[in-house]
Amino acid sequence: MCNTFRTFALAAALALAGQSAALAADPWPTRTITVVVPVGAGSSSDLMTRIVMEQVSKQLGQPIVIENRPGGGGTVGAASVVRAPADGYTLLSYGALAGAAALNPNLPYDTLADLTPVTALGQQPLVMVVSANKDYKTAADLVAAAKAKPGEMNYASAGNGSASHFGGARFLVSTGLQAQHIPYKGAADSMADVAAGRTDFSIQPIAVVLPLVRDGKLKALATMAQARSSALPDVPTAREAGLPADAVYPFYAGLFVSSKTPAEIVTKLHAEVDKALKDPGVKARLANIAADPMPMSMSAFSAFFRDDVASNIATVKAANIRPQ
Numbered sequence: 001m002c003n004t005f006r007t008f009a010l011a012a013a014l015a016l017a018g019q020s021a022a023l024a025a026d027p028w029p030t031r032t033i034t035v036v037v038p039v040g041a042g043s044s045s046d047l048m049t050r051i052v053m054e055q056v057s058k059q060l061g062q063p064i065v066i067e068n069r070p071g072g073g074g075t076v077g078a079a080s081v082v083r084a085p086a087d088g089y090t091l092l093s094y095g096a097l098a099g100a101a102a103l104n105p106n107l108p109y110d111t112l113a114d115l116t117p118v119t120a121l122g123q124q125p126l127v128m129v130v131s132a133n134k135d136y137k138t139a140a141d142l143v144a145a146a147k148a149k150p151g152e153m154n155y156a157s158a159g160n161g162s163a164s165h166f167g168g169a170r171f172l173v174s175t176g177l178q179a180q181h182i183p184y185k186g187a188a189d190s191m192a193d194v195a196a197g198r199t200d201f202s203i204q205p206i207a208v209v210l211p212l213v214r215d216g217k218l219k220a221l222a223t224m225a226q227a228r229s230s231a232l233p234d235v236p237t238a239r240e241a242g243l244p245a246d247a248v249y250p251f252y253a254g255l256f257v258s259s260k261t262p263a264e265i266v267t268k269l270h271a272e273v274d275k276a277l278k279d280p281g282v283k284a285r286l287a288n289i290a291a292d293p294m295p296m297s298m299s300a301f302s303a304f305f306r307d308d309v310a311s312n313i314a315t316v317k318a319a320n321i322r323p324q
Contacts, residue, residue, distance in 0.1 A: 028088050028265045032063045035091045035255075038077025039158055040070045040186020044205030044291070045095035048122040048253040051285045053093075055276040070185050073161030074100045075107055078256075082109040086260035088269065093121065095205070095253040098305060100161035102312035103321060115256045117305045118266060119273050120294035122286050123252040124205045125225035126167040127232065129218045131197040139222040139241035142201060146177045154180040156190035156199040158208075164190065166312060167203035167224060167249040169319040174246035194218065205251050206231060207289035224248050231290035252294055254305060270298050 035053055037046045050066055057064040069077035074094050084090035092115065094100075101111035109115070128139055136142045146153050157165035160183045172179055182199050184190035187208040193199045195217040202209075203224060210231055212218040222241040223229050225248060238247045255273060257266060276282055277293040286293060296304065315321075 028268060029060055029062045031089065032065055033057075033060075033089050033091065034065050034067050035093050036067050036069055036077045036081050037093050038069050038071070038074035039094070039096075039162065040188055041068050042208070043095075043158055043187040044124055044163070044207045044251065044289075045093060045253045047207050047289050048095075048124075048286065048291055049093040051289075052121045052273060052276050052282060055279050055282050056272050059272050059275060070159065073103060073159050073165075073183075075104060075161070078111075078115070079108045081256070082114045082258055084258065086258035086262075088257065088261055088265035090258075091118075091269075092256040093253055094256070095251055096161050096163045096166065097254060097256065098308040099163065099166045099312045101309050102316045103161040103165075111309065112306065114259050116259045116261060116266060117302045118255040118257055118298065119270050119301050120296050120304070121253040121255055121273065121277070122291040123250065123294045124207055124289070124291045125223050125229055126163065126203050126249055126251050127206050127209050127213075127220050127229075127235065128171070128201060128203050128222045128224060128238075129191075129194060129209045129213065129220050130201045131195055132216055132219045133197050134200075134219065136201075136219070136221060139236075139238075139243055142221060143175055143177065143243075146175075146179055151178040151180065153200040154182050156182050156184060156194050156202040158187040158190055158204070159183050159185060162187075163249070163251040164202060164204045164208075166315055167251070169315055169321060170249040171203055171224070171243070171247045173315065173318045174244040191218070203249070207291060210290060229290050250308075254301065266298070 037049050039045055053064045074096055078092055081090050081092040130136050155168040194202045195212055209218055213220050220232055220235045222238050223235050224238050228237055274295050277295045
């Protein structure tokens, strides 16, 4: 009788625990999701994130809020995601996370250990631009001017560790030029100074420069990609402009979560983003900012991201960039 009672009590306890777990495991998501973009509004990462995640929000039936947290070359926003509860309600979208990892050896988090790569949202070419008031007509003109004044010219970026920072550094390393790096707290501020002629040049994602090029405020000298952009068909590629192949710096926006996030949430998030990237409306809106969807499996994106971190570390060493 005693053993029978104990068996019954144990079974009842297990059943109750199972019911409690089922009740606790609410299907994700049940409330607002925040996507931290660690650069200013209007940047390429910001634009691609808003386009894709708006569709993901519709698919999930839950609000998704984009929160811009610039500062520290993206590390401020990234650190906030690492510190947040690993429940799938705080995500990170950034286009230069690998660059930040290479640039700063003393991050408040371990990029590869504390963050899980989910998928890429989109990719864009970088474009070399100068003020429309400058005399440079080609990339060769800019190179010649920089050679004539070693270290006197400067280039603007959206911040330390940003794609525009590494795009500029890759250009300088490949050509053997020297120029001072001027970091800003966002793409919009940096482009305002380039357009005004207060900084000499910048190499920015095409979505950032396209409106200003079309308005005649900026002059595009080269598309830092393997092929011309349909948005700027008359602008030569880096190779066509006479620049070395190594001058090309790929740019993409990636989605990340805390590495402690449950696997089932990460899998569902990847599936929803992958579905959104196939949506005709999303494709059209990305095309409007000269971006292309970049669907990848989680394993493929994880490998891609690790390779990108290694590549950026090599750029930091070659350019002799001082760690932040």
